[in-house]
Amino acid sequence: MTTDFQQARAALGVRLRELREACPGGRLTGTALAERLGWTQSKVSKLENGRQTAAAEDLEAWAQGVEQPEAVDELMARLRGLESHVRSWRRQLAAGHKAVQDAHNEAQARSQVLRAWESSWVVGVLQTPDYARAILSRFAELHGTARDIDDAVRSRMRRQEGLYDSTRKYHILLWEGVLRTRICPPTVLAAQLDRLLGVVGLDTVELGIVPFAAALKVPPATGFWMYDDRQVIVETWHAELWLDDADSVATHLRVWNTLRESAVYGADAQRVIGEARRAL
Structure with missing residues (x-):
């Protein structure tokens, strides 16, 4: 905090x-x-x-x-x-999931350079609708919240418009475990992996995969987003942390840069994704 x-x-x-x-x-x-x-x-x-x-x-x-x-x-x-700074899920989700998605859409729309590290699931901006629906449904079940899932999925999909904005750059790192986590049916995960294979070629996206076999200088730990080196958003089980003090931003940037050293890109990233796809 x-x-x-x-x-x-x-x-x-x-x-x-x-x-x-x-x-x-x-x-x-x-x-x-x-x-x-x-x-x-x-x-x-x-x-x-x-x-x-x-x-x-x-x-x-x-x-x-x-x-x-x-x-x-x-x-x-x-x-x-x-x-x-600390937004509890209990309070945020009292009005449903769409409001949370709208808040993230607004935060990302104000940013030009976006960095992400995720060790648990595919980040929202790269999700297919069916994968997003599976993730949001799981969290609705966990927190016992209003199931406005379709509205939330539509809001999350609107976030992806930024991928086609040439003034933005997304630097995204995913742990290999993300590619293999069965949080959704195999057919949905297969389509999601196909989506990631296509993302590798986008001019606005630099997608890195940290393989299981890679040497790590820090543990995978919790995922986070960084917006223009001014704000970090971290999700925990009970709350989101919206951090904007210089020390927290600097720490997360060091973590991101350290994890980046273990990532593979381009054809090597596609190979890791392809191996997970074939494993299905």
């Missing part, structure tokens, strides 16, 4: 402590507030010391517990500031 995020979470904790100590009914101890809210004392301590990210319901309960319900709007505004 970014230094900015940590500082904002710590500042929220300081504000929570101020509200507790200024309780109109008399200064509350952390233990007393925990008892009042039915929480553990450690939860109160973690929130006040910036070691745990508060949920919206935590802040509402806190404002009520310290007898200052009028503070809810302020606390929620601070939480929204935090979530400009």
